[in-house]
Amino acid sequence: KRTIEALWQGIWAYINHYEIGVMTGCASFHGTVPAAHAEALTYLAHHCRTNSAWDVRAVSGRYxxxxxxxxxxVNTKAAIAAMPPLVKGYLRVGARIGDGCVIDREFSTVDVFVVMPVKEIGARYVNYYGGEAQRFAA
Known part of the structure; x- marks a missing residue:
């Protein structure tokens, strides 16, 4: 746990130093069959989509x-429980999910696009990882 906390403190320091406004990337579900994750993906599509300013859609040939x-x-509790820990973590801090998913056959995953505008990060997390955060010092 301390390693992940130290990682996030470093990310927060980098964000502040370089005045980063948004972080983007992807998060993966195991396997190459989106239907195997139907409940979680449907929940994301309806409740966690990006807003118009950051709306991103998977490329048409892979959408x-x-x-x-x-x-x-959709059973909300079951949908959230079925999500990979990384996806749940991103959602907790305020991330949003792009439109559609992509099958990555090389890595055997179903990937979703994650958008995290820094100003949307909840105060709880900014206070915990930001500032001095001396509790992470070795």
Missing amino acids: CSMDLMPIEA
């Missing part, structure tokens, strides 16, 4: 819909 089942059938 797979994340809206795989009726939203009324």
Whole structure:
């Protein structure tokens, strides 16, 4: 746990030093079948999408819909529990998810695009990892 905390403190220091406004990347679900993650992906599609300023869509030739089942059938607790820890962590700090997912056959994953505008990071996390954060010193 301390290693991850030290990593996030370093990321926060980098963000502040270089005045980073947004972080982007991808997060992965195991396997190459989006339907195997239908509940989680549908939840992301309906509740965690990027806003218009940061709306990103997977390239058309590789785009797979994340809206795989009726939203009324999604059990929120089950959907969140089915998400990889990294995805849940990103959502906790305020990240949003782009439109669609992509199958990465080389890594055997289903990838979603993650957008994290720095100003959207919750105060709880800024206070914990920002500032002096001396509790992380060895």
